[in-house]
């Protein structure tokens with residue numbers, strides 16, 4: 532039996548345009564032509580798995596009625612899922628003040644809802660849970676919940692499992708690793724750690740495309756949508772700002788990533804109250 536792998540042709544311009552159009556339509560991702568080599572290398576694995584040798588055949592599949600599953604694999608391959616624990620940690624300082632602000636309401640039986648939108652592998656939601664638990668050890672007795680969502684089913688599965696190789700725990704202060712994670716058996720030599728159940732029980736993790744309707748009924752006191760809209764064009768971003776505004780409690784706060792901005796916050800009913808920190812304008 533031959534072990535030779537079939538050569539896969541390069542990503543041609545017409546296929547690039549078809550893939551870019553589909554990615555934009557389905558997920559808001561904006562692919563620029565300069566990224567062709569990166570896109571080609573990410574998708575070659577898909578072609579190989581499907582036994583296809585060129586991109587026009589791949590495009591025919593994703594554009595067909597039979598292409599639903601593959602369209603998901605495509606979006607999964609095209610999303611950038613890099614995340615870190617306690618990324619942009621100043622937001623977690625603000626999160627503590629938000630908990631303080633909500634405390635009287637929580638102690639009177641009210642709720643506090645937090646959303647990690649574009650949660651990737653779950654580090655953002657776990658960082659929020661650790662921050663809250665460190666700030667208020669009795670938090671488990673209060674109705675505080677974190678929703679974590681992402682379009683990519685692969686990272687949603689990973690986040691639900693909640694098992695991290697040691698190299699991904701870099702941002703977690705050493706004392707907190709022992710306190711909130713336990714080592715689990717791993718198939719590789721690298722130690723792996725699972726977040727404690729008491730953290731995980733605060734978090735619900737679901738698939739959600741930010742461009743699709745949002746099913747959540749309750750408003751959020753805090754929304755993290757960091758390092759997500761940077762992959763969208765301005766037109767797509769501007770469809771999201773009113774949705775985030777409507778999803779926020781009147782006193783709530785929206786955090787964006789360090790290189791993301793709402794360019795004209797007043798137009799969308801926001802005021803900027805700190806670096807990449809926005810609140811509904813209630814004046």
Ligand SMILES: C[S@@+](CC[C@H](N)C(=O)[O-])C[C@H]1O[C@@H](n2cnc3c(N)ncnc32)[C@H](O)[C@@H]1O
Nearest residue numbers: 558610611612614649651682683740741757758
């Ligand atoms: C770079 S990660 C950011 C993770 C985390 N928020 C952080 O800042 O560390 C971007 C995430 O956004 C997700 N994403 C991209 N387009 C999306 C969409 N249309 N709806 C929901 N999530 C999306 C990707 O799958 C990816 O996991």
